[in-house]
Amino acid sequence: FFSAVYSLFAVASPALAQMAYLAGEWSVDEVRLPREQSTALEAIVNGLDDTTPMRDQSENDFFRQTTRPVGKLVVETLNNEIGSCTATLIASDLVLTNAHCVVDYRGRVTAERGRLHLGWLDATREDEVRGFDVDVKNLVEVGSIAENDYAILRITSGNPSRTFGLVRLTDAVPEPGISLFIGHHPLGLPMVLSAAGNCLASGVSRGDFFHTCDTKPGSSGAPIFLVRPSSDKDDGAFAIHSRAVDENRNGGV
Numbered sequence: 001f002f003s004a005v006y007s008l009f010a011v012a013s014p015a016l017a018q019m020a021y022l023a024g025e026w027s028v029d030e031v032r033l034p035r036e037q038s039t040a041l042e043a044i045v046n047g048l049d050d051t052t053p054m055r056d057q058s059e060n061d062f063f064r065q066t067t068r069p070v071g072k073l074v075v076e077t078l079n080n081e082i083g084s085c086t087a088t089l090i091a092s093d094l095v096l097t098n099a100h101c102v103v104d105y106r107g108r109v110t111a112e113r114g115r116l117h118l119g120w121l122d123a124t125r126e127d128e129v130r131g132f133d134v135d136v137k138n139l140v141e142v143g144s145i146a147e148n149d150y151a152i153l154r155i156t157s158g159n160p161s162r163t164f165g166l167v168r169l170t171d172a173v174p175e176p177g178i179s180l181f182i183g184h185h186p187l188g189l190p191m192v193l194s195a196a197g198n199c200l201a202s203g204v205s206r207g208d209f210f211h212t213c214d215t216k217p218g219s220s221g222a223p224i225f226l227v228r229p230s231s232d233k234d235d236g237a238f239a240i241h242s243r244a245v246d247e248n249r250n251g252g253v
Contacts, residue, residue: 020084020187020217050198051214054183054191055121063193064121066225067183068164070191071118073097073153073221075111075136084188086222087116087134087153088237090169092161095134097221098242098253099143099151102136107144111136116155118164121190130164133157148207149242149253167223168236173209174201179227182241186216196227202249209239209252224252 057064069089076082085101095116102111114136119129133156140152174180181195199213211224223237239252 051186051192051194053121054193057193063181063183063195066167066181067191067193067223069118069161069167070183070223071116071164072120072185072188072191072218073101073134074115074117074188075101076113077110078112079110080112084185084218085220086184086218086241088167088221088223088240089118089161089164090152090167092159092166093155094140095153095155096167096169096223096240097151097153098145098240099149100145100242101221102139102151102153103142103145105145107142109137109139114153116160118160120185123190130158130160132160143253150240170234170236170238172226172229172234172236172238173204174226174238176201176203180211180213181225181227182213182215182219182222184215184219184222184241187218189218207253208245210245210249211241211252212249213241215241215244215250 054064054067071087073085073087073095074082075084085097087095087097090096102109104110114134116132116134117129118132122128135154135156140154142151143149178201179196180199180201181193182199183191183193185191194213194215200211202210202212204210213224219241220243222241224239224241225237226234229235241250241252243251245251
């Protein structure tokens with residue numbers, strides 16, 4: 001299983017993104033967080049935010065159902081800062097996110113405590129959100145930020161997959177122009193959807209996957225899916241978003 005994950009995130013250029021950080025005193029247990037402060041280089045492609053609130057999708061909508069196992073990972077750092085990324089359930093007790101959410105460029109753990117919040121779609125419905133503790137110090141597996149920027153973390157409370165399901169990982173490599181979608185938590189806010197015409201594959205180079213889907217700080221770690229998989233084996237996440245590349249593209253691994 002883990003070797004398959006490693007092959008999925010083979011080699012990437014140095015990541016330019018960061019998780020979204022909060023100003024002030026907050027806790028990983030809190031769902032509703034103030035807008036994060038960050039200098040992260042995540043990008044709204046071409047200057048237009050084409051994301052839509054996931055809550056606007058029907059409960060039975062394909063995008064909403066597929067991204068049920070995707071949540072907001074809130075992390076308390078060793079410096080007592082609070083930050084957030086996006087993370088995905090890939091096994092009953094495992095979540096996948098970016099390495100830069102929990103380690104620094106030397107591979108040193110930067111996190112003290114973590115909690116995954118699932119079902120965060122509507123700021124007025126915090127009662128629908130479920131939180132699960134995540135071990136962000138004893139990492140199950142982690143890649144180098146400069147090379148593959150992924151981390152697998154263990155859930156230490158409950159079994160969220162019973163309610164939210166799992167995301168399957170695939171090795172699909174979409175050609176440029178193929179429609180994609182991403183469910184993510186920009187700035188730690190309720191989940192939004194980047195999809196279809198404004199969210200396209202734009203190529204692969206040296207292990208980097210490029211796309212035009214809009215993101216912001218806090219979107220790091222979000223799984224990337226094909227809108228129309230060509231076969232059952234491609235029906236799953238084939239990459240995770242990691243950073244901005246330039247004003248016209250974002251990057252994933």
